[in-house]
Amino acid sequence: MKKLKQTIDSIKHPDREVYEKALARLADQARPAGCLGELEALSARLAGIAGTLDVQLKNKIIVTCAGDHGVVEEGVSLFPSDVTTQMVFNFVNGGASVNVLARHAGARVFVADLGVNYDFKPDLPVFHKKIRKGTSNLAKGPAMTREEAVQSIEAGIEIVEELLRKERVDMLGTGDMGIGNTTPSSAIIASFSGIAVEKLTGRGTGLGDKALQSKIKTIKKALELNNPDKNDPIDVLAKIGGFEIGGLAGLVLGAAANSIPVVCDGLISTAGALIACELAPAAKDYLFASHRSVEAGHKFMHDHLGLEPILDLKMRLGEGTGAAVSMEILDVATRILAEIKTWSEVNIKDVQNKS
């Protein structure tokens, strides 16, 4: 709990002066004001975070947090739990979707085991942060203890700290792997938002109509049974969350505390980010929403966090895939601020009437 509290306390707002300078330079570039839309907003935020107008996102890292879920026994996923383990090996071998997309974006993927139901050998190159081999079934009781919830968030913070002991990190991306984890994520959104579970629950990896109805019932049952306190984010995480979701919350807090921009992936990563920002609202300043997933409920979280998703490509995979693709756009955003010339630099008189 001490690490968590210290981390939350150490989150500061980005550099307002550099942010304002960035906006001024963008407005003075040889093009109609505002015409690069969201790219301008992104570039100014990144400048404020980095404290410079020439932001270099050289070392980009995606951390994919993995965990298993007791709720899978309720039939909420098309895939069996052991796919979580198999995908961890797939990530380590570099053949998964997030590896391909990260490679293209010039980012590296690290995997973190927060609670996978498998005994990985200690020399497997992943962050070994297992809390327990899968959560308890949240439809039958709390997913984890309060202590485990704190431990999972602190594990995420530790991952950031361990990365930073080895290297400078210019941008962090979050990703998830955990069969069944759209169920706790939807439950978390329902808990914080008060929106009906039916409206927030999606098909995950591709449930049919009947299985979707069953998933909705499971989430409702979990909420009624556990009655999480939405004013206590750790209670929400403990009762209806997941170990990797706690880890994802910790990544956001750790990034914010170290002034690293953090781009969060789809539904599960955003649920983690939501818990982080409920614990520490200032973390929002460091957060970027990679894409709008097709999963219902994702939009609520973006609105709640005040974030405009960068992409809307109907993706719904997780792993950090959306974070990886959006890093290409965030990279572009840094370039427009640094490289597009101003009117005076190109000797074109600014004739624009701003009325």
Add this chain to the structure above:
Amino acid sequence: MKKLKQTIDSIKHPDREVYEKALARLADQARPAGCLGELEALSARLAGIAGTLDVQLKNKIIVTCAGDHGVVEEGVSLFPSDVTTQMVFNFVNGGASVNVLARHAGARVFVADLGVNYDFKPDLPVFHKKIRKGTSNLAKGPAMTREEAVQSIEAGIEIVEELLRKERVDMLGTGDMGIGNTTPSSAIIASFSGIAVEKLTGRGTGLGDKALQSKIKTIKKALELNNPDKNDPIDVLAKIGGFEIGGLAGLVLGAAANSIPVVCDGLISTAGALIACELAPAAKDYLFASHRSVEAGHKFMHDHLGLEPILDLKMRLGEGTGAAVSMEILDVATRILAEIKTWSEVNIKDVQNKS
């Protein structure tokens, strides 16, 4: 007219067999089916066009077509016409927005003078395809003659042919520069769609309310006065178009005739693409829509062309900036098809129930 006819006649459909193979491989990759959304659709189309599952978009070129517009005398733009000329020099010097964004996407920018009101020296490294030094004021009569319209389209085709004589082109992007050119573009959409001018006309580079009303009046006047025949795309281009818009139509036709995927930029490029596809519907198979501009009317064209825009970043600059940014995503799309492993390749049993 002979070149135009020959080009239209030579456009063939992409390779259906490779397209189907691409879809089959995507469906068999170690991830839930369809979860990479639009990226999958893009990658399959690119494979069909290239005739291979391992599409390499190595040589990407953006051609920015420039031209001036007599209608500027009606006060439809905040900028004076001579900014078109100045921006041509800015492009050539590499300091404009499109240069920066293209550089990041690994693309090169070529500029084409289709009708700029300036005598560029012959050694300026642009495509010298000037039809005339600016169109006539379409609010007072036809913007150009029918012959000039054909000539402008053929100039665009020639640019593709001249590029191909020197090098292989893996992807072509279109871009525009022409002060006042949202006016002919909106007029073209109104003409083809029959939608009210009020609904289709936007603020261009940033018109105020009064100037917007005046722009709408100008477009209405142009449509009434010239009465373009929407079943005759060359008539539409001639009466209410622009030289660079003709050039942009020619780029699309030239790319399609040479089996090159072509990604079109914002409102003006899409107006050019619309004319190309009205002349040769098969050209649509080679066309990609880079982004949804904030300009009203852009959505109509995308729907009409059956294209889903790749990005929605509230951009409204032109130059080829949207094409450049979307090339990053198109590049990613080629990698997912080629590099993500299938279930059998990673030895994970495909347990997905596709119900």
